[in-house]
């Protein structure tokens with residue numbers, strides 16, 4: 001491509017470090033889309049003839065078909081996807097191919113291709129997030145009043161419902177979807193026409209190519225156009241936070257499916273056995289979702305470090321932007337699909353969860369609240385009395401709701417048998433009817449709102 005200036009071939013090592021076709025071949029579809037829009041604009045603006053444009057469009061169409069059918073010859077000799085497509089176009093249509101690169105550089109070309117790829121990835125992710133949310137909603141709806149222990153510090157804290165727990169993730173994945181939507185809106189400007197870095201002397205129409213490629217507008221600064229990778233960083237940030245959420249629910253599935261918890265079961269479809277221990281049923285898919293989180297956070301770090309300290313405009317360092325992006329979205333998309341599969345597969349053991357919900361003195365706060373409401377004790381004092389009741393019940397090997405009334409009255413003489421009404425897990429959960437609380441009617445109201453939003 002630069003034979004005019006150079007007379008010798010590059011060293012083999014130069015070739016080895018420079019070549020990117022091994023990974024940027026994944027930009028082939030985007031590269032062709034961009035070239036088609038560019039060629040149409042060149043013809044409309046009178047920079048190439050209508051005949052040449054027709055040949056170019058036809059050739060690009062054939063290349064797209066070759067790529068589709070797996071017949072396209074990806075060749076290392078042509079370094080990257082842009083040069084591979086151009087070289088193939090030359091083979092197919094002859095010298096007219098050489099006119100396609102008028103008023104364009106690989107710098108704005110690659111910025112465009114990756115932006116289109118990331119935009120598509122954001123759209124796929126949005127669809128997968130929606131599927132996962134709908135799956136979580138179905139579990140929440142089926143178990144909106146199923147009791148389970150709510151934890152803090154992974155210690156039993158207060159009874160909640162399984163539906164409430166599922167809905168927490170619906171909220172989290174809803175924020176993830178919003179982050180991808182924000183990133184998508186901000187990235188939706190076209191770098192095409194920035195050319196190498198300074199724009200071009202040719203009479204191009206950047207509005208037209210932007211519009212043809214589904215962008216809101218062209219980017220307003222050509223230096224920024226070729227050097228910006230914020231769109232990828234933002235998408236990777238959103239992907240990282242989303243993976244953190246996936247990792248948290250994955251961890252809960254790992255915990256819940258242990259015989260010790262036994263809160264949910266996964267079927268054969270989402271578990272594996274052990275080659276040596278016949279009793280085992282391992283939640284590998286959940287563990288792998290948890291495990292893949294590191295790759296995605298690593299991708300964000302990798303690209304951030306690549307971009308940090310790069311002078312304007314383009315630097316070849318930026319060729320390192322692609323692999324982390326591809327790898328991160330591969331991991332994210334597979335994780336989202338696997339998680340939706342696991343959530344749908346999950347069978348909650350509602351009896352076991354309900355029993356656990358009442359264990360561990362989980363209604364001690366309800367006792368303290370009762371003392372405040374009925375006896376007008378200051379909360380700190382009520383907390384002390386409830387703590388003493390827990391200590392006594394623990395000493396006697398009883399649950400709080402089994403502690404005889406005389407024992408309560410020894411701690412606070414004004415306590416009446418009424419107190420037992422608030423000491424069950426069911427009453428406890430039902431009482432937390434503040435907005436966003438765990439009471440089944442609150443959970444059901446949030447489910448209804450989300451169903452509307454996701455329709």
Ligand code: ARG
Pocket residue numbers: 020024080106107110314316318319320
């Ligand atoms: N393969 C290159 C990349 O991925 C394309 C841009 C090359 N530009 C250049 N001036 N060498 O970044």
